[in-house]
Amino acid sequence: MVERKAGLVQPVIAGVLAAVVGFASSFTVVLQGFRAMGASPAEAASGLLALCVVQGALGLWLSLRRRMPIVLAWSTPGAALLVSTGAPAGGFPVAVGAFLLTGLLILLAGLWRPFGRAVAAIPASLASAMLAGVLLEICLAPVRAVEALPLLALPVVLAWALAWRFARLYAVPVAVAVAAAMILLATPLPAGTLGDIVPRLEWVTPHPSLGAAIGIALPLFLVTMASQNVPGLAVLHSQGFRPEPGPIFSVTGIASALIAPFGAHSINLAAITAALCAGPDAHPDPARRWVASATTGISYMLLGLGASFAAAFIAASPPLLIEAVAGLALLGSLGGALTAAMAHERDRLPAVLTFVTTASGLALFGIGAAFWGLIAGGVLLLLDRLRG
Template sequence: LTDAQISSWIWALSVGMGVTTLGLSLLMRVPIVIAWSTPGAALLIASLPGVPYPEAIGAFLMAALLMTAAGLTGWFDKLMKALPASIASALLAGILFRISVDVFVQAQHQTLLLLVMFAVYLLGRRWWPRYAVPGVLVIGVALAGVLGQLHFEQFHFAVTMPVWTTPAFSVSAFVSIAVPLFIVALASQNIPGLAVLRADGYHVPASPLIAVTGLASAILAPFGSHGINLAAITAAICTGPQADADPRRRYMAAVVCGIGYLVMGIMAASIAALFAAFPKALVVAVAAFALLGSIANGLTVAMQTPAERESALLTFMITASGMTLAGVGSAFWGVVGGMLALLVLKPREPKSA
């Protein structure tokens, strides 16, 4: 791909995420965060080589239309209603745990930076709970600068321009890209995304959300978007108590996130260079500390019902493992394993006489 096509890809994803996050959150007054399909991007690394770019764009479009159909028919909503709160919460905790635990691995290499950030987080939680994570970010950036770990050599301001590519269609691209992309996004992104909302008490209908993200993906596919869907990790930051003590006001966190997405789309190349300037340990630590509340809440809800604890624990363990089986990520298999265990282990209700 050319640099212009790569920038257009980032632009399409960011604008799609921004518009849908803003629109859905303001309309429903719920912190609905949309993200690009990370498992889908990983899938494309293996699937795209050798496929002409117009055919890849056509496959993106077909995957988006499949997602739209899944939302409009309503069957995804029925699937989510059958998912117990304990399994959904364990799924959330497992997803976030896998991300957050890396901060301790990073501590082996960036001990001073992470110890200071950890201390700032604890002090912030003790005296200024709402500002603990922003404080960690500010102090972390300042200390990284003092330690000479900020690298702005490649940073520059540039406005991103979208590039249109006329889709082309082929059976091979549909089978090898469109169908797997649809399945991976549905299983590894949308199910966890709905689980995050449910775990924090937001019981919104799933089908309209899936349909809207599918339509947005279809519109933006010719500009390079391989698909947007419900967020899980980013959403957990906006749906948890760290966003606002009042659940009714947490949607404003998603609104701010949506605005950030739009800015990122306009300045895609510049934003990428800015994040690259920060040490990995700093980024991981800020994310980990921001997610601690959501992990704790997820585990609390997951373990509340004694008859479902073991199934929820299995869901958490499988999801947190990060395994990939048949090209599908651990979030999907966590749900499968947990539901199977629940079916086998949960005591049956006695029949009435």
């Protein structure tokens, strides 16, 4: 009995660690994304709460049902896309309508194999270049924060760099902690800012919009599939776990659509934190690693209780400093996206065109730059293929 309990300690610790790292490393990006879409602090807190509770509960259910370390997460690159896109005409209800459509597209990818294959057929170089273009603006924030707020931003960046050198897994959580300390020391928060921290959901009636469907929902869907679901499956495959992807996409699509009216964007397979639960560090026996992912699910549900506190604190903090922390969290994703975008010489120029168009912030007909970047690179790549 003692040996069995000891055997449970390792995956439980791994699961808690995965949830804490996943939450602390990217909740600032998620809240910034909702704010950029026009959400109020209460609506942003509601979105974060819905994501934590539902991805935790669904991850717990999938882990118990499949006996595999299936970890779900929010789409951090998708949140970065929201930051770079900005509020649509019509405000947050229009963005929520796009979130709902994104969930339905993920569901369609899970149910209809031809559609899923069509999405998978999008060249990885272009999808990665689009993601890199989305991430560039927010990844510039640490540099801009150091210029504008050196006394506040420099300690955050230095703490992140030192933690990255000695304990890379904790680099972003350390940056978050230092940023919070600097804000409390140097920027007194208005009275009552953190008084109402009871977590609660806020209903936002979705408002459909063709411009948001093309400029927000479609890029969000593509970014989520290319940078979260596909790498998440790759992590599981690398450790010998091969779940059927269709049902996972279907249930996460349904869940994303259901929580959209509460301000949340999308739920998907985790990648980085999934490696903590799927690998041997979680447990030497692969058959026991599902305990780690189940623990992650429970931990996310508990972390959701702090969503209102996090949203209120960030709403009262210097925006540029919060963006700087989010930028530090996404530097690794930017590097990976650029590497994948430039990997094949023949696709390099179309990928560069996709990258610069997306990063430019171009907006035509109410449609954001991510869509036009993919179109521009796709046309150039098609011209090259037709040339033979």
